[in-house]
Structures are given as C-alpha cells and as structure tokens.
Amino acid sequence: MPEPVDEERSSLGDGFGYTVRTGAPPARPRRLPLIDVRPEGDGARVTVRGELDLDADDTLDRALRAALALSAGHIEVDLSGVDFCDCSALNVLLNHRRRALDEGKMLILGGAAPAVLRLMELTGTLDLFAADDGAEESAPTGDDALNDLRVEVGQLRRAMQTRPLIDLARGILMASFGLSAEDAWTVLVTASQNTNTKLHHLARDLVDTVHGEALPDAVQHQLAAAVTKVTTPTPAETSES
Template sequence: MMSAAHTSLAGRFNPLVIKGRTHAGRAELRPRGELVHGCADVLDETLTALPADVRRVELDMADVVFMDTAGLQFLELLDHYGRLRHIPVAATHWKGQPRRILELAGLDTTDPLHTPPSAEPPPAGPEPEPEPGPPACSAVALERAEQLCVLRAEVRQLRHAIVSRPVIDQARGILMAAHGCTSDEAWHILRETSQLSNTKLRTVAAALTAGTGTGGPPPPEAVRTALRTAVGRCLR
C-alpha cells in the first residue's frame, strides 16, 4: 500500500509518502517526507484504503523530516478515524524538528494521540485545601523565566522558518531544473551560497527566484559569485 502527494517544482520537494502493510487486523504505516499542506489528504486516502477488518493502526513517524501546523491536522484526522472506528491509533518515533513542534504544542512526543493520566478530568467533589509549603524560591523563578525566554525565541525561529520555506523551496526547484541536481544537493548549494556571500539563506533564495522571472533583477554580484562557487563544489 502506498499513497503520496504530488507536487511541482514550485512546491515542496519532499512530498509525503505513506507506505505500510496490514497483518492480523493491524495496519503498520510508515510516512516519509513532510507534514505540510496536503498531508491530511494523503493520510485520508491511506486510511480509506485500509481493509474493513483492521482493528489497530500504528504510524512510525521516524522518516518524517519536517512539520508545520498542517501536521496537527494530520494528527486530528488520525484521531478522528480511531474514534469513528472505535479502534486504537498511535503515531510514535518522532524525531528532529517534528518532535520539537510537538513539544511546543504541549503534546506527548512519545505518542501525541495518547492522553496522559494527568490530563484526565479529576473526579467530582470538593477540592482539597492546599497544603502550606515554603515560599517560592527566587532562583527557581529566575530559571523558569529564562527557560520561557528561550522557548519564545525558538517559537519565533520556527515561525520564521515556516514563513521562509516556500521561497526557499522555489529556489531549490530552480537549481534542480538548471543543474539537474537532487533536492538535497540544491539545499547544500543554497546553504553554501549563503555562507560564502554572508547573506541570509532566505535572501539568497528570494534573489534567485526573482532573477528567473520575466524582467526580474539578477542576484547581486556577491551572490552570483558565491553561487557559482557553491555549484562547482557541490556538483563536481
């Protein structure tokens, strides 16, 4: 079984593919690629194709390399499928950037569809009186404030990465078409061009995509020189 989202050169270049097998009423699925726009449609197609006798669905997410807010829709669809069919579903083995997104969303990184006991509503009845304790330690409060500051900075970086991704992917597509290279090679070319020209990666990508349009301005000389060097190094 295999479902995939198809994309063009102007879109993303690591499309979501879901492979898997069913055995003894258990569906074992392994998504590969990115959880971005359209990923829920790929999952819906996969789940719809499962045999009627499936009694458990397990997703191994180890090969998912990127995730934005569309990944949360992916999980909502999987959870809805399980509730509708009254069968257990699980999504485990998260790694890298997708795992960090789950952490920032406050979800269980072991299995975001699992509801921890602490999240279950407390039994009805009067709330117990809080026991007296020592006053809050200023060092602990300071540490928590620092952690919150770091977390906010990471959220800003992730948001910027999500906004920047379309133009970077377009630039990767241009390089792939121009030089016959792979998506990974195009990524390395962009990154090295950014380093050699001391220019932000998104700025390099924007200059490259603007320069390919009709009447578009060519990239700055420093970027063009760095790009030629990067192509020579990565494709030799």
C-alpha cells in the first residue's frame, strides 16, 4: 500500500502558491545512459546517449576513467545524444578534464545536445571543453599562461560551488510541486532564460524563499508558467488516458 501523502499549503511570495508534499515521492525507475568508449587513433572517443543525472554519475565516471586509460592524447566526448544533463554530470566532466590535463591529455567536446549546451553556457564552462587545433603553435607562455590558468580555475570553482545551490533549488521545486528531477531542472532553466537571470542567481533567490524572502513578481510569474507547462498533460497523453 502506498504511503499517505500529507499536503501543506505555503507560498513563494505574495500570490505564488504551491503545495509541499511531505510524504514519500513516487518511485522513478533508474534510466542509466548508454555509453560507448572506444580507441580512436592515439586518443579515445566517448559517446553518450540518454540522461545524465545524479544516478548516472558512477556510470559516467567509470567510462571517462576507461577513456583516459585508453588514450595517449585526447579524449573526445560526444554528448549530442544526451536528452538531459544536470550539474552533477557537469561536475564529473570537469573533474575528468582536470585529471586529463594532469596527465598531459585533453578532454574535449565532440558534440553536444541543446540541454548540454544550455547548462555549460549558464555555468560559463563551455569554453573549457572547446578543441583548439592550434594549441601547440599558439600556446601561451609566462604571464599569459598564468592568467589563463587563473581564469580557468575561477570558472571551475564557480561551477562546482553553484552545484549544491542549484541542486537545493531543484529539490525545493520537486517537493513543492511533486516534480521529477528532470522537470524541476526544466523549470529552473526556463525561468532563468525567460527572466534573463543567471541560473545560480535564480537558485539562490528560490532558496531564500525558505527564509521568508519574496521572489520578484516577474520571477514568480515565469516559475508558475514553467511549472504549469511541465505538469499539463499533452493532447497525446490525455487521449491515452
């Protein structure tokens, strides 16, 4: 017998109501991604299809470790078949990029689906995975190299620091509206884009509502619209039921 779900009414600022479900969330089957790792010249190619979320971290980590072991040069990661990507998966990619650099190798992005590109653009990490065919001829030296390294370290640090905040905001949306992890991420990204607000700034404002801070009216409106969009059945779903 399923556990009863208790509901408590609250609000994210004036006029933005939501329901907090305190019972157990519905079980969601794990959908691990399909990952293919194979040698390619003196490097390795990693092709990923499916969803990259918290459940997929171990699978992605093992695949990238295998690719690093196979490669003598670069590791090209093809994410063009990824339907969903969150900050936990990005953190795995960033960690392996740093590991590759420590071994004198490169981890580059060979292709990316829109979901991946949005995440990397929002976190300022897209350039870190770009291939540079002229790296050997134009490699910076001295002060330029040091400045580039400082910029990169700053980008990596910001991406890793914002992950817990974004995950917490996503958890608030999941609990408040009974959303899946994927739908909560979609709501955050959609509201971020429609209000021209950086993702981690929106996440911070959302977390602050727990302490009584009200969201700006425009943000409330966009969050409500995004939640409505992901929770409204499509005509096909309605006809099937």
